[in-house]
Amino acid sequence: MSDVENTSVDSADTETAATEAAAPAAAPAATETAPRAARKVREGIVVSQKMDKTAVVAVVERVRHPKYNKFVLQTKKLYAHDETNDVNVGDRVRVTETRPLSKTKRWRVSQVLERAK
Known part of the structure; x- marks a missing residue:
């Protein structure tokens, strides 16, 4: 059983x-x-806006040199999407990382912090 x-x-x-x-x-x-990872946010100066709906933003970072331990300024150019063509050369803007929008464009202008004088 x-x-x-x-x-x-x-x-x-x-x-x-x-x-x-x-x-x-x-x-x-x-x-x-x-859960989505936090997106990167950078601040920089617009150096070019000649392309349609695209702004080139120069971001300056202080990076410690590996050998000399001295801080060095590094400039990177980020291609950012500007849907309204609102920004001009010299504006301080905040850009946010986004999905790839083109071959080189991976950022989006999220806020204009200061207009050029």
Whole structure:
């Protein structure tokens, strides 16, 4: 009689195991979204706005030199999307990292901090 009980328990365990295995695979994709990482934000000066809906922003960073331990200024040019063509050369702007918009454009102008004089 114990053999009969074991077989019924085994079949019940396999049924619940099959339903448990199927449920978790579908649940995370449908109900749970992965948390988005914080996007990078930089401030810089617009150095060119000759392209349509694109501004070139120069961002200056202080970086410690690996050998001499002295701080050196590094300038990077970021291509930023400007939907309204609102910025002009000399404006201080805040740019936010975004999905790739073109071959080189990975930033978006989020705010104009100071207009050029």
